[in-house]
Amino acid sequence: MLQDTSDNRDNELTGPEPDEDELYEHHRIVADKGQGLMRLDRFLTEKIPNATRTKVQNAIDTEAVKVNDKAVKASYKIKPLDVITVSLPHPPRDTDIVPEDIPLNIVFEDEDVLVLNKPAGMVVHPAHGNWNGTVVNALVYHFQNLPTHRNGEARPGLVHRIDKDTSGLLVIAKTEYAMTHLARQFFEHTIERTYYALVWGEPKEAEGTITGHIGRSPRDRKVMAIYPDGSYGKHAVTHYKTLKPLHYVSLVQCNLETGRTHQIRAHMQYLGNPLFNDAVYGGDQIRKGTPNGSYKTFVQNCFNLIPRQALHAKSLGFVHPKTKQWMQFDSDLPDDFRAALEKWESYIANR
Incomplete structure (x- = not known):
């Protein structure tokens, strides 16, 4: 505790x-x-x-x-x-969350839950270096009396997160009951979460399951490492399927069974296919193809199109806390992701 x-x-x-x-x-x-x-x-x-x-x-x-x-x-x-x-020797930082009038892309809303489509570059929860401009700052402005997480943590409505530079769907609880009900579904791994990722190369197996404990790297606390023998970290499972192999890169669908920090990013690196332009896990370097000449220029142009890791939380499914009906939501790929993917498709078609 x-x-x-x-x-x-x-x-x-x-x-x-x-x-x-x-x-x-x-x-x-x-x-x-x-x-x-x-x-x-x-x-x-x-x-x-x-x-x-x-x-x-x-x-x-x-x-x-x-x-x-x-x-x-x-x-x-x-x-x-x-x-x-x-x-x-110094007093604690005031952790009161400042309400901010930040527009939210609301996909669905009723009196119990809210489903948002978060843009890349937006932090979900205030933290060191990102105290303002977050989803939570926007939530406390637009909604009153959102529930907090366990132990009274100041995380109004949050039952899960996605990384700052990952785009896509996020469910928010608007009542204490919805918070408890949704948190239970996450704990029991019954939430459906599908991500689309653009990764380097083509996975050796077109589809499969990556199982490996995830814990912080002893060399860099900002990086998550894989411990396949289970000696450290937390159990993590990612199911993946190659949707579009493009030789140098591939569009891959990832379904989370667990929800660990940087799970898809760390697991895909472990598989040998780091996410395209993921600076933390080596995807911001050319990992497939000769790194020189016109190809190098082409890849840099692709990096410029999507200046972040190419990861999008595309779909989300859960049982509604009150109606007990299955709710399923889907989202389009954001413009930067789609532009980079289309550029690779054109490159392969004209190669």
């Missing part, structure tokens, strides 16, 4: 040891009953987003971190129900 009394994204975790009466509690984390033994520094690095191992160790060394109200070393092994606090 994670109880965060303030912002858990902008984590400085640095500075000299302050006087006790000048400390402000930023995080309070209670280890689960089933928590296995784990070093304190690794535990906090996993629990606090954007916290590096170095910052965590510095905070521990200056006794800004305490376990059960006692200062301990970074090598301390976390045990079930341990209470870990992080206190810093």
Whole structure:
């Protein structure tokens, strides 16, 4: 259980040891009953987003971190129900969400749910570096009394997310009951989520299932790595099917059975077919074909057409919380995705 009394994204975790009466509690984390033994520094690095191992160790060394109200070393092994606090000399950031009059592309709305078509480049939830201009900022402007997530987290209406530079469909809960009902469907993997991705090359098998635990890379916390032996991370399953092989690239349909961070992006890289122009997972380099001459210029022109990872949440299906009827929604490929795909199709046709 994670109880965060303030912002858990902008984590400085640095500075000299302050006087006790000048400390402000930023995080309070209670280890689960089933928590296995784990070093304190690794535990906090996993629990606090954007916290590096170095910052965590510095905070521990200056006794800004305490376990059960006692200062301990970074090598301390976390045990079930341990209470870990992080206190810093500056007050927490005000996490009140500022309502903003941002237009929303509403596909469907009734008194219980809202289905949006999110454009690429729009963050779903305010976080470090993106406090404004998000879907949530727009939601709190346009709608009143949206439900929050478990533990009272300030995430009005959200039951799932899609990445900033991924476009497509997103369902929002407008009532507490709808929130609980939809969250249960996500937990039980009964939500239908279909994504279209433009990937490098052609998958060796035209269709298949990618199974591999996903967890943060030890080399870069912003990147998700695959742990096929299940030694780390969370269970993740992606079903894929090649819709249009174009030799250098392919249009691929991906259906999520689970919903992990960067799941499709990480799984397709693991398969050897990273998403086109995905800078985080190597797709912003030429991965198929000779990287020079007119072909290099052509690929760069394609990158310019879709300056993001080529991923779109195309369809979404779920059981309506109140009517119990199956709801199915579909969306068109956005202009940038369609333009890049058509350019590749023309290139292959005229090759």
